[in-house]
Amino acid sequence: MSGSIPAPRGAGHSPRLPRLLAALHDRLPKDRAIEWARVLDQASGPADPVLTRFATTQVAAGLAEQLDTVIRVWSAECANLPGSALSLALASMSETARPIPPQPVVSGPVSPAVPARLTSGIALDVIRSASVSLLIASFAARGAETVISEIADAAHRGVRIDLLLEETTHAADAFSTLPNDVQIWHRIPHSGVIHAKLIAADRHTAVLGSANLTDRALTDNIELGVVVRDPTVVGPLVDHFRWLISPQAAIMRRSDR
Structure with a gap:
């Protein structure tokens, strides 16, 4: 041949x-x-x-x-x-529009076995791609200054930002420098916690996996996730989290910061 x-x-x-x-x-x-x-x-x-x-x-x-x-x-x-x-x-x-399959995202040691993007890089890419809204959920948050800087940039260009954070880990402290119009949400006292890890840009792209928004999780820990660029998947995912923070659901409350 x-x-x-x-x-x-x-x-x-x-x-x-x-x-x-x-x-x-x-x-x-x-x-x-x-x-x-x-x-x-x-x-x-x-x-x-x-x-x-x-x-x-x-x-x-x-x-x-x-x-x-x-x-x-x-x-x-x-x-x-x-x-x-x-x-x-x-x-x-x-130049041809076609569905892009989910792609693996990893932190920690890398190998040629799976062609994966690094969590630290893909998190920044997804945040930068938001033009209307940015929805982020994390159990813990510490450091992650580059991520926080990108979130601040998104807020300055008019993107609506909602952060769903676990209150018992004091995750909100990492975002204290963000503008006041960035909304932080905690779960109303319950036996469960916010354990989801998600960054969703508008309704078109989302990265989800095991990594919290901490320096170690984004770089050194062995973490695994996927980035999804399919609005038919990302849209309903965003709708679910929007429902969680809605008043009628009575599941989340806005933090006074």
């Missing part, structure tokens, strides 16, 4: 290269996908040194290994195909 364009999926032998490019596109934010397309466009083929040099600059967990897999499969399936063809395929995916 060397030198040929990969056959369509389902047409006899199904090549891996199209699937690998699709997985790569699904992982990368749009600006990073554009950067990757630009680098691929410069490559004459899978052996071009520009690709190995680019791989050494990739610091996200497993991303260099993902590129190495693309190069190896590219070489095995269609070595004569120029990088401009792969670049065009990647750019075309960025």
Whole structure:
């Protein structure tokens, strides 16, 4: 098959290269996908040194290994195909609206086993993507100054912000510097606690998992989560938390700060 364009999926032998490019596109934010397309466009083929040099600059967990897999499969399936063809395929995916599957998010040690984003980075990305509302839930909060700074920036650009925080852990103390229009919610005294960990931007993107908004949880602890970019999933999730803080539910109360 060397030198040929990969056959369509389902047409006899199904090549891996199209699937690998699709997985790569699904992982990368749009600006990073554009950067990757630009680098691929410069490559004459899978052996071009520009690709190995680019791989050494990739610091996200497993991303260099993902590129190495693309190069190896590219070489095995269609070595004569120029990088401009792969670049065009990647750019075309960025211009075509399609559902993005949930992606893993991790804290702590990283490995090439799962192509995952780091919790600290994806939390900032999700907060930055909010233009109307930001809903955050956490059991504990300490430090996390970069996250708090991004929340403050969101408040300054007019985003409605609701923080659902566990009162017994004094999580609200970490957000004392935020503007007064940022609303903090505690659960009305009950046997249960707020244990959910969620950051939801508008109704389109959410990261949920095990990590609290603490320095250790965002970086050093072994934590696991997913980022969801599907409004059909994120919307009802936001609606549920909006119901929790509604007066008629009588479950949460606004903190006087």
